[in-house]
Amino acid sequence: MFVRIQAILICLVCSVVAHSQVTVTGEVLDAANAQPLNTAVVEIRDNNTQKVLQRLNTDASGKFTAQAATELIVVEISFVGYKPKTIKKPKITGQQIDLGTIVLSKSEVTLEEVVVRAEKSSTEFKLDKRIFNVGQDLSSTGMSALEVLNNVPSVMVNIDGQISLRGNSGVQILINGKPSVLADESSNALGTITADMIERIEVITNPSAKYEAEGTAGILNIILKKEKSKDLNGSISVNTGIPDNHSVGVSMNRRTNKFNLFTQFGLGRRSLPRYNSGINRDLVNNTEILTDGVNYRNEKFYNITLGTDYHINDLNVLTLSGSFAYEVEDQPSETNYQSFENNNLVAAWKRNEVTEATNPKWQYELNYERQFKDNEKHTLLASAIGSFFGKDQSSVFTNRAVTGTIDENDQQANTDFKEANYTFKLDYTKPLGEKFTIETGTQYLMNEVGNDYEISDLLEGAWVPNPDLTNNFTFDQKVLGVYGTGSYEADKWGIKAGLRVENTDLVTLLETTNQGNNRNYTNLFPSLHTSYKISPEVSLQLGYSRRIYRPRLWQLNPFLSLRDNYNISTGNPELDPEYSDSYELTGIFKVGKATLNSSVYHRYTTAVIEDVSTFENNVNTNKPYNIGTRAATGIEINGKYDPLRWLTFNGDFNFNIFQRKGVFIDRNFDFNGQQWSGRLTSKLDLPADFDLELSGNYRSGFESVNAVNEPFAYMDLGVRKKLFKGRIIASAAVNDVFASRIQISATNRERFYLYNRGYRGRFITFGLSYGFGKGEAMTYSGGRRR
Structure with a gap:
């Protein structure tokens, strides 16, 4: 002090x-x-x-x-x-x-026409969402949208710009209620949006029927002000790190009376190592395979985004944007193998992998928003989004004996992967008086994938295709959703009910075997939310929603990359989707300088998808199956406390007890368990415009159908220095300071034992960024586009 x-x-x-x-x-x-x-x-x-x-x-x-x-x-x-x-x-x-x-x-x-702007930012409940109103205490600071998000209860943005909601990543970010390339976390485009451009931020943790039933960690909707300043905002950043992590990024945003132009482009390269070790032990024949090694993924990447909002007039806005990314991958990896019989070493060998791949990706969006004169909340929103991702990959696996003799062929894998996604959406909102509102809309999703995969063995100096490991798998999924909601909202109390209907049409085909699996099913997804404001310091929200998790491509495709002959992952085209009923009671409490959000929840899931290990000849094969139900009841607490002007604490805690019930191949998997996780982050505003951030994380051990997972703890550290009144920012960060984020799992069955240990190690990064206009200097992470 x-x-x-x-x-x-x-x-x-x-x-x-x-x-x-x-x-x-x-x-x-x-x-x-x-x-x-x-x-x-x-x-x-x-x-x-x-x-x-x-x-x-x-x-x-x-x-x-x-x-x-x-x-x-x-x-x-x-x-x-x-x-x-x-x-x-x-x-x-x-x-x-x-x-x-x-x-x-x-x-x-x-009075009805006055938009009341709080001098101090505040949070309030609105039925199925919490609204963080951006007051003058933040809007006049010049901070970026990322820093505004970091002031929102339950939201955390670390120094690297990664966003989490209630401790969970995978948050969907919307701009004015619709997807936007500005909300792409893999760039620093949010740095071009400044606090004075933001009206409010809506936080949705238990989405209503208005949103697609596929689950996410939550939704953050950034609502921009209607006034159109003529500012040029932007940021340029340069980064380097250990292991190799080098990038350059530029973001710009220009607003005029009619247009809001934005662009972002970047390039870089990085190396992402992962260290692995394992044990495959046959308890019947007393044999085992030990493995240890390191896998690298070296990348060069280039990306560009360009878009504009065109304000046709005060009531109509058209948005058009597009992005393109291109990655070049190189994966040099080496794994050491040892084979034992009756505790005696029989053979040892090295398996080397050389993988090269190119990954193009592009995305384009067209959005139209119409506001009606009778009420600013009377709106029509139409959008169309298309995207493509491709991967042309070749891998060569060579085996070299160190001790004894081995019966391992060299192998070659070739992958031609293509995926196209299209989303068409229409939403209509109509207020009926001051307290009643109806919403309706529809959404159509198309997901088309082709994965042509071939494995060849080196036999007598020639590559010979292996028909048992070669196939072309196609995946074609279409989802049509229609919803309607109705709400009543008074000063202190409100209720919102909705129903969403989704039809899923899924066609998969293994072309080599002509094995097809067609699914067509229709589901109802109701939702009900209510909120009550007890006092300005205490509010409660109660919600229910039904959700779905549809199996992904890699869970359905029976042919996946063969990196390790003794540990194979394969998909299951017979998988059914998971269904969850989610109940949640949330309260927000303000006590002095502290804000506390607490939730009690219960989630009941059927047809739970679990990976199951089968073991033969020391080869472990993981395959997903639908196994029974999972009922989880828990409490989640998030809090922010500012004891001093220069010191902030942000914490998340999640504890739940669960009950698993299920049978697989005559084996009963009924058991009870518990798990918890916690995170405490402290931010210090030090003299001379230095910021220090320390984040401690812990995840408890837990049991699944397939394995027992051990606990781990780790700490991240970051420091930032503002220069020239924040126009230039120098930053340094250490992720996993003690290299303790180690994931360990063990499977212990009557006939076999499996052990896996993996970690990425310590990452150190340095960055220098410059902001111009009203844009604050932001670090460009150059995150992967997929």
């Missing part, structure tokens, strides 16, 4: 030396009755840069006194419900600027 006070004193002394202090005084009164306006907002800005030099409130007598380090200032006085007043280049006498009496007149618009 002494160091901080000392730094502040030094800054004050330097300020006095560099500038002549100016004292600004005045009195704010109501023009109608000459009564003082208590807590009116007074902002003093630099006339050249428009930077806020000081913000304060008037006292009970309507008076204020402020200090400015420059004579060239602009003073703006505002009060909710009154017309603001701006005073440019006020007269100075000596070192004193006396503004005298300033009168504010009430706004002529009716």
